[in-house]
Each structure stands twice: as structure tokens, then as C-alpha cells.
Amino acid sequence: MKYILAACFIFLINLSAFATDTKIIVRAKAKDAKFIGSSLGGAEVIIRNKMTNAILAQGKTEGSTGSTDLIMKTPYTRGMRITDDKTAKFLATIDINEPVFITIEVYSTIADENARVSASTDMWLIPGKDVLGEGVVLEIPGFLVDIQSPDSTKNMSLKSIKAEPLKLKAKVVMMCGCPINEGGMWNSEQIEVKAIVKLKNEIMSEVPLDFVTTNIFEGDLKLEKTGDYEVIIYAYDSVTGNTGVDMAHYIITK
Structure with a gap:
């Protein structure tokens, strides 16, 4: 042994x-x-x-x-x-x-x-x-997409939204953190940014977001009903195929 x-x-x-x-x-x-x-x-x-x-x-x-x-x-x-x-x-x-x-x-x-x-x-x-x-x-592959406003933790009234539409604001960045600018190395003009607005799993509208400043895209969200809305914001580059998505929920009261 x-x-x-x-x-x-x-x-x-x-x-x-x-x-x-x-x-x-x-x-x-x-x-x-x-x-x-x-x-x-x-x-x-x-x-x-x-x-x-x-x-x-x-x-x-x-x-x-x-x-x-x-x-x-x-x-x-x-x-x-x-x-x-x-x-x-x-x-x-x-x-x-x-x-x-x-x-x-x-x-x-x-x-x-x-x-x-x-x-x-x-x-x-x-x-x-x-x-x-x-x-x-x-x-x-992809984009980093971050919905920055409105604040999804706060309920909003339909009355206030009809008086002044919600301003959707999203930050879109390359996966390395590189900046997206109009006419820049990473050109905002070839990136489509859009919000899909859903209520009770039904698509109510699609809202384009326009480039405002480095990495920032904005659009107006107009709503006609109360309820718990899901907003899906995507970024898509048809040249490279890069995509990115972020989602938020907004409760709209009377």
C-alpha cells in the first residue's frame, strides 16, 4: 500500500x-x-x-x-x-x-x-x-438606451398632459460609451429613435424622437386616455444593424 x-x-x-x-x-x-x-x-x-x-x-x-x-x-x-x-x-x-x-x-x-x-x-x-x-x-453589438424623462415613479394627470404633452427624453450611446452627434463619427442622422406607446398590450402610437444634443433624443408624447402605459424606446442603425431598447411605465390618472 x-x-x-x-x-x-x-x-x-x-x-x-x-x-x-x-x-x-x-x-x-x-x-x-x-x-x-x-x-x-x-x-x-x-x-x-x-x-x-x-x-x-x-x-x-x-x-x-x-x-x-x-x-x-x-x-x-x-x-x-x-x-x-x-x-x-x-x-x-x-x-x-x-x-x-x-x-x-x-x-x-x-x-x-x-x-x-x-x-x-x-x-x-x-x-x-x-x-x-x-x-x-x-x-x-448594440446601443445603450436610457429613458431619462418623464420620471416613471410619479403619477401624472391626463388633464396636465393635454395641456402640455409629455417630453420623452432618451440617452443613446455606443456600447463603448462613444458619443453620438449630428454629422459626427457616430452620426445621429443614420440612427432612428422611436417610442412605441402601449396601453393594455395594445399599441396606441409610435413617437419619433429627434436628436437634440450629444447622445440625447427627444419627442412629444400625447395621450388621450387614463391608464398604465408602457413606453418602449428603441434605437436602430440601418447601416450597421446596431439596436438598443429601454422601457418605462407611466400611470396616467384623471
Whole structure:
């Protein structure tokens, strides 16, 4: 028995001796925009063993959104890097002794659960073969949409609304936090922002929201009945296919 235990002990020592720290960089890039970093609280990264589902590493991307000129304006050629040492990333060091098939999951953004979008990919990680430089880049599509007014926690009277329509105000931002402006790099003119107004699950109207200032869209909401209204505001870019949604409820009394 003691020989069996000794053999097992030697086997475990040999196994750990072959284990190697292997580094991998993971980045989250907003579709048609820049990288998701510290300014939005980072993107959450989880690296799992695909076979066992065990978590091998977990953290969040930290750093800047990157260079606008390099990412958005410079023609891309094969092998060209669009990141530098300051560009947001999550660096994991994983101790493995044989090739491991991993799943990389990215969740963004941490700061806004309602707008959180996920992306994932699978790959083999080889002991001692670091994945650095650009690393693994996962694309996060969409917009961050936030209804800023009216205040959904307050009941409003139909009489006051008929006298002065409600001003719907929504903030629409790229997933990396990059600004949307008229004629800008992220052009408000190609983004449709509209409110779908529902009462008792029936669509009552659709209200377009116009660009007002950086990231802000507004429109007038006219109501003719009392009740519990659901307002769904969406943003849609027909060029890139980016979409985003936020919802609010408004109780209108007599």
C-alpha cells in the first residue's frame, strides 16, 4: 500500500512540475465603435473549461477605449494592431499542464444590467503558448438606451398632459460609451429613435424622437386616455444593424 501511495505522490509532483502559467488577453469591442473599458465600468470576462464548465479565470476589462483614428479611420490590413498597451483588456494567467478547450464569455456593460449584452467564443489554450498582443477580441453589438424623462415613479394627470404633452427624453450611446452627434463619427442622422406607446398590450402610437444634443433624443408624447402605459424606446442603425431598447411605465390618472 505504501508503494502505491508513494507512486501517486510522485505522479502528482510530476504533474504539477509540467503545469505552466499561460497568459491570455481578452478584449471587448463595441460594434462599429471602440473598446469597452474603465469609463463604463469594464466588460466582465469569464474563461471556462468547456468540458467541465469550471471557471479558470474571471475579471473585467480595464483601460482606455483606444485610439479613434487607429480604430475608426485607418484602413485595416492583415496583421495590423488596432490596440496599444493602454487599450482596455483583461489579462488572465491560467495554470495548465495540457491543452484545454476553453470558452471565453464577455458580458457588457457591468454598469447597466438592463443593457447587458453577451458574446462568447471557444478555442484551445496550449500550455506556455501565450495569447497576447491584440489577444482575443469579442464584438459587442448594440446601443445603450436610457429613458431619462418623464420620471416613471410619479403619477401624472391626463388633464396636465393635454395641456402640455409629455417630453420623452432618451440617452443613446455606443456600447463603448462613444458619443453620438449630428454629422459626427457616430452620426445621429443614420440612427432612428422611436417610442412605441402601449396601453393594455395594445399599441396606441409610435413617437419619433429627434436628436437634440450629444447622445440625447427627444419627442412629444400625447395621450388621450387614463391608464398604465408602457413606453418602449428603441434605437436602430440601418447601416450597421446596431439596436438598443429601454422601457418605462407611466400611470396616467384623471
